Amino acid sequence: MNNAKTNDLIHAVRNALTEEMRGKYSDEVIRCWLEPTRMGTIDRPDGYACVKRDCGDQMAFSFMVKDDRISDVRFQTNGCINAIAAGNSGAEMAMGKTVGEAMVITGRDILNVLGGLPEESLHCAEHTVETLRQALRNYLEFKNIPWRYDR
Incomplete structure (x- = not known):
């Protein structure tokens, strides 16, 4: 979708929401x-992690590294609107960063980009950060293993 159509859709959804809901999102x-730019998976990623929370929400991150920078990053979740928004924002923030720079992304950073989340959904930002960091650690742990060079 182009920006004008996306903005029209956002405003249409916002107008359809109840007054209470408009204040939340x-x-x-x-x-x-509505239009997550980083949702999906990567075949044979350089880094991967999937974290399932006690509530049943699951999030996965996969990414590729080129020239010491994250060249592609994707997330998946079975969670709600807040989990999708947090996952997408976390992935967008990690894109183009070094692994070290991505490692210091915080839940607060995600909340700031999103303009906040409802109180009961703040954990979605932390779930995103936890999953992203596990994927980054996975990359660091295995990046020098010979089977990684068969690309």
Whole structure:
């Protein structure tokens, strides 16, 4: 979708939401939910992790590294609007960063980009960061293993 259509859709959804719901979700949360730019998987990623929470929400991150920078990053979740928005924002923030730079992304950073989340969903930002960091650690642990060079 182009930006004008996306913005029209965001505003249409926002207008359809009840007054209470409009106060909960920023335009950025709605954008990330309706049109996540980083949702998906990567075949044979350089780094991968999947974290399942006690509540049943699951999130996965996979990414590729080229010239010491994250060249592609994708996430998947079975979670709600907040989990999708947080996962997408975390992936967008990691894109183009070094592994070290991505490692210091925080839940607060994600909340700031999103304009906040409802109180009961703040854990979605932490779940995103936890999963991203596990994927980054997976990359660091295995990056020098010979079977990784068969690409």
